[in-house]
Amino acid sequence: MLDATGRIIATVAGEAGELSLFGFRAMRDAFRPPFEVGEVFRQVHELGLRSAPLIAVSGVAVGVVLSMHTRASLERFGAESMIPAGLAIALVRETGPLTAALLLSGRIGAGIGAEIGAMRVTEQIDALEASAVDAFKYLVVTRALACVIALPILTTVMNFCGMLGGFLAEHAASGMSLRLYFDRSFSLIDVADYVPATLKTMVFGFIIAVTSSYLGFTTTSGTEGVGRASTRSVVFSSILIIVSNVILVRLIFFFFPGLQS
Amino acid sequence: MTAIAGVRDERPAVRAAVSVAVQLDRVSKSFGGKHVLQQVSFSVAKGTGVAILGRSGTGKSVTLRTIIGLVRPDSGRVLVDGEDVCGMTREHLNTTRRRIGFLFQTAALFDSITVGENVAFPLRRHTDLKEREIRDKAREKLEQVGLESEYNKMPGALSGGMRKRAGLARAMALDPPLLLVDEPSAGLDPLTTDEIDDLLASLKEDAKTTLVVVTHNITSARKLADRLVMLHEGRVEAEGTIAEFERSDNPLVRAFMTSEHAG
Ligand SMILES: Nc1ncnc2c1ncn2[C@@H]1O[C@H](COP(=O)(O)OP(=O)(O)OP(=O)(O)O)[C@@H](O)[C@H]1O
Ligand SMILES: [Mg+2]
Numbered sequence: 466m467l468d469a470t471g472r473i474i475a476t477v478a479g480e481a482g483e484l485s486l487f488g489f490r491a492m493r494d495a496f497r498p499p500f501e502v503g504e505v506f507r508q509v510h511e512l513g514l515r516s517a518p519l520i521a522v523s524g525v526a527v528g529v530v531l532s533m534h535t536r537a538s539l540e541r542f543g544a545e546s547m548i549p550a551g552l553a554i555a556l557v558r559e560t561g562p563l564t565a566a567l568l569l570s571g572r573i574g575a576g577i578g579a580e581i582g583a584m585r586v587t588e589q590i591d592a593l594e595a596s597a598v599d600a601f602k603y604l605v606v607t608r609a610l611a612c613v614i615a616l617p618i619l620t621t622v623m624n625f626c627g628m629l630g631g632f633l634a635e636h637a638a639s640g641m642s643l644r645l646y647f648d649r650s651f652s653l654i655d656v657a658d659y660v661p662a663t664l665k666t667m668v669f670g671f672i673i674a675v676t677s678s679y680l681g682f683t684t685t686s687g688t689e690g691v692g693r694a695s696t697r698s699v700v701f702s703s704i705l706i707i708v709s710n711v712i713l714v715r716l717i718f719f720f721f722p723g724l725q726s
Numbered sequence: 727m728t729a730i731a732g733v734r735d736e737r738p739a740v741r742a743a744v745s746v747a748v749q750l751d752r753v754s755k756s757f758g759g760k761h762v763l764q765q766v767s768f769s770v771a772k773g774t775g776v777a778i779l780g781r782s783g784t785g786k787s788v789t790l791r792t793i794i795g796l797v798r799p800d801s802g803r804v805l806v807d808g809e810d811v812c813g814m815t816r817e818h819l820n821t822t823r824r825r826i827g828f829l830f831q832t833a834a835l836f837d838s839i840t841v842g843e844n845v846a847f848p849l850r851r852h853t854d855l856k857e858r859e860i861r862d863k864a865r866e867k868l869e870q871v872g873l874e875s876e877y878n879k880m881p882g883a884l885s886g887g888m889r890k891r892a893g894l895a896r897a898m899a900l901d902p903p904l905l906l907v908d909e910p911s912a913g914l915d916p917l918t919t920d921e922i923d924d925l926l927a928s929l930k931e932d933a934k935t936t937l938v939v940v941t942h943n944i945t946s947a948r949k950l951a952d953r954l955v956m957l958h959e960g961r962v963e964a965e966g967t968i969a970e971f972e973r974s975d976n977p978l979v980r981a982f983m984t985s986e987h988a989g
Contacts, residue, residue: 596851
């Protein structure tokens with residue numbers, strides 16, 4: 466029993482170590498030529514732009530729901546006029562970044578895990594190497610960069626669509642105009658609300674890309690292994706996002722003490 | 727091979743060193759405790775062909791992979807143009823790999839791009855050719871393997887034999903002086919096999935391409951190989967010319983040499 470637990474801990478520690486090395490290598494290689502600029506753009510398009518509809522639709526839905534909750538709590542204090550600002554701050558500071566990152570860990574993580582996993586088991590990664598291409602740089606670094614670029618943008622889309630959803634709900638409830646709603650939304654938001662929270666999604670993007678690339682790269686045992694790599698990519702990157710979020714929020718509070726008031 | 731001693735024999739030995747394209751020197755490799763290659767040594771002279779024969783699972787593909795540095799031997803050296811593949815820096819290894827064409831046993835085409843783009847891939851990566859020239863060259867290589875009309879198809883839409891030929895076209899894209907091919911005729915009908923063999927033979931004759939071919943087909947081996955290496959359970963069981971193999975009384979070699987009548 467203890468033996469089994471010990472083995473599991475050793476395995477997990479080993480994998481975590483390997484994954485960290487993989488991440489460090491991705492960071493280091495990102496600054497070493499040759500830079501696969503074309504491939505990075507292709508990935509931004511493939512992973513980022515193509516996720517925009519998912520993020521937009523989810524953003525609106527989250528905005529509607531958040532608005533209904535905000536209304537329920539603020540109505541009690543007769544503070545309905547605070548709904549837009551309250552919703553905007555909740556979205557921008559936390560709900561937008563985290564929801565976007567978790568949704569994308571599903572879409573992008575599963576995609577990268579399956580694609581790179583399939584390339585591993587069908588020897589396409591070896592074929593890249595044999596063609597004198599650094600497969601790690603070509604596949605992993607490009608995806609990591611693409612995700613680091615795409616996540617803050619998609620988060621901003623999420624925030625904006627969330628506010629739009631908030632407006633729709635509010636308009637239905639009280640007939641508030643679009644102009645007034647957005648004026649009130651932005652009335653209390655500060656740069657310090659938006660910038661650190663949005664930039665932290667770069668870390669989330671890096672986590673998604675590196676975790677799922679790692680699982681794809683280390684895929685063994687055929688088609689079954691590809692499926693496993695894909696699922697585990699989503700599970701592990703979601704967990705790592707949620708855990709690292711705790712640390713990141715602490716860091717943000719440390720550097721922007723004003724946000725705690 | 728017997729050691730050469732004496733002053734008179736030194737000069738040919740030195741000349742041999744420069745004219746050797748590939749040399750494996752006591753290469754051993756295990757995967758998880760399983761000894762796949764054990765002290766494998768042979769060499770391939772520039773501009774000649776060597777066929778690697780042997781039963782399934784004896785380490786032929788692994789041998790080919792060590793030459794291009796995809797498999798690192800546990801011990802022993804692999805020299806390409808006199809340089810140790812294992813000791814190379816990343817850049818050096820890539821420079822060497824550009825001079826090597828590699829056909830995987832599974833073809834290993836990139837399945838997210840078209841067949842034509844697969845062949846164009848090495849050209850895009852490693853040459854300064856213009857878009858038009860790249861396409862023309864890729865088309866020409868596909869033509870040589872009889873796939874000119876498949877340029878815009880996706881690899882998934884090809885048959886096994888077609889994929890293999892497309893893989894060969896990609897391996898030939900940069901006109902490498904060294905071509906490593908893993909069972910080029912597996913999955914091909916006898917007529918196409920002959921055509922591919924003729925193509926490889928012409929590369930050897932006209933372009934002086936060095937060939938290392940894994941094959942089960944003795945007819946192909948006759949056409950392409952100046953020397954044969956027979957692997958058995960990870961060791962070199964026999965090595966020599968076709969004529970030597972024909973005279974051999976090694977039962978395994980005999981079994982292989984007579985199998986041609988069957989197929
Ligand atoms: N990456 C690997 N990990 C573990 N074992 C491997 C690996 N590559 C090859 N092997 C093992 O090495 C042995 C030799 O494999 P190899 O592919 O070289 O055989 P082969 O001679 O090419 O056979 P075939 O004619 O069937 O292609 C096999 O037992 C195989 O299972
Ligand atoms: Mg093989």
